[in-house]
Amino acid sequence: MKALWLENNQLDLREVPEPARSGEALIRIRVAGICSTDLELVKGYYPFTGIPGHEFVGEVVAAEEQRWIGQRVVGDINITCGSCEQCLNGRPTHCENRTALGISKRDGTFAEFTTLPLSNLHLVPASVPDEMAVFTEPLAAALEIQQQVHVQPTDRVLVVGAGRLGQLIAQTLALTGCDLYVVARHVYQQKILVERGIKIITEEYIHPWRWDIVVEATGSPGGFSLARQAIRPRGTLVMKSTYKGEMSVNFSSIVVDEVNIVGSRCGPFEPALRLMERGQVDPSVLIAAEFRLGEALSAFERAAQPGVLKVLVTP
Numbered sequence: 001m002k003a004l005w006l007e008n009n010q011l012d013l014r015e016v017p018e019p020a021r022s023g024e025a026l027i028r029i030r031v032a033g034i035c036s037t038d039l040e041l042v043k044g045y046y047p048f049t050g051i052p053g054h055e056f057v058g059e060v061v062a063a064e065e066q067r068w069i070g071q072r073v074v075g076d077i078n079i080t081c082g083s084c085e086q087c088l089n090g091r092p093t094h095c096e097n098r099t100a101l102g103i104s105k106r107d108g109t110f111a112e113f114t115t116l117p118l119s120n121l122h123l124v125p126a127s128v129p130d131e132m133a134v135f136t137e138p139l140a141a142a143l144e145i146q147q148q149v150h151v152q153p154t155d156r157v158l159v160v161g162a163g164r165l166g167q168l169i170a171q172t173l174a175l176t177g178c179d180l181y182v183v184a185r186h187v188y189q190q191k192i193l194v195e196r197g198i199k200i201i202t203e204e205y206i207h208p209w210r211w212d213i214v215v216e217a218t219g220s221p222g223g224f225s226l227a228r229q230a231i232r233p234r235g236t237l238v239m240k241s242t243y244k245g246e247m248s249v250n251f252s253s254i255v256v257d258e259v260n261i262v263g264s265r266c267g268p269f270e271p272a273l274r275l276m277e278r279g280q281v282d283p284s285v286l287i288a289a290e291f292r293l294g295e296a297l298s299a300f301e302r303a304a305q306p307g308v309l310k311v312l313v314t315p
């Protein structure tokens with residue numbers, strides 16, 4: 001099959017054998033999305049050799065359980081052992097033996113086919129088109145914030161960053177009824193938010209030490225510093241991005257202000273699918289471009305341009 005291959009910070013298209021893993025479903029990829037993690041893999045922030053890609057919607061073409069065949073599915077990206085201490089205590093996304101689709105020790109979805117255990121799969125409701133379903137994974141990651149933090153209607157909430165993930169975080173936090181503001185750098189990022197009735201704010205109007213919850217979604221030291229200044233004493237700072245290399249932080253001020261810091265990663269798929277089915281969120285407004293798999297190198301170039309939101313790849 002045709003696949004995008006990453007090796008030594010270099011992407012190329014090549015023919016590879018169709019994947020086969022006993023006990024797993026064979027899935028034909030319908031659409032895959034490029035996420036910031038994929039771009040970071042290419043830059044070599046994490047070691048990975050193989051087929052990248054973890055955001056997808058596909059169709060099951062072979063499985064041990066007949067009822068899955070022909071179904072349109074999305075899939076949890078963490079493949080877990082089910083028997084380690086983390087798994088046994090209800091923390092499967094922290095499985096000590098996990099592999100991650102297109103990120104760690106397992107080929108991903110910029111290819112014609114991929115495989116996943118049936119227990120990772122979720123059926124996509126018929127009313128949710130591929131161009132939405134492909135956002136299930138990042139939308140689930142956005143929802144993880146509400147799994148972790150009690151957002152009260154009276155809370156003043158600031159999201160710093162309106163990129164791929166920041167937009168989805170804003171759409172989902174808006175549903176809580178909190179007093180939400182988003183820092184968006186690019187004009188079209190602002191436009192998407194404003195069209196959905198989400199308020200934007202610029203740096204000079206962010207009153208420091210006044211925000212109950214601040215979500216850092218830029219992955220940049222500047223974004224972190226802005227988020228840190230905004231949070232009120234005993235407020236909650238949600239870290240939704242990874243940072244390349246080391247970052248210097250004044251932890252004394254965090255101790256003095258008794259700030260709660262919450263690291264946040266993968267989230268629940270079923271609520272993400274439900275919100276799209278009900279039309280309560282619409283991630284498809286993020287789509288900047290769609291490319292064929294044969295043009296995947298151009299797709300990655302496009303996705304790496306500053307401020308570009310979601311680029312999709314179809315086999």
Ligand SMILES: [Zn+2]
Binds near residue numbers: 036054055137
């Ligand atoms: Zn991702």
Ligand SMILES: [Zn+2]
Binds near residue numbers: 083084095098
């Ligand atoms: Zn485990």
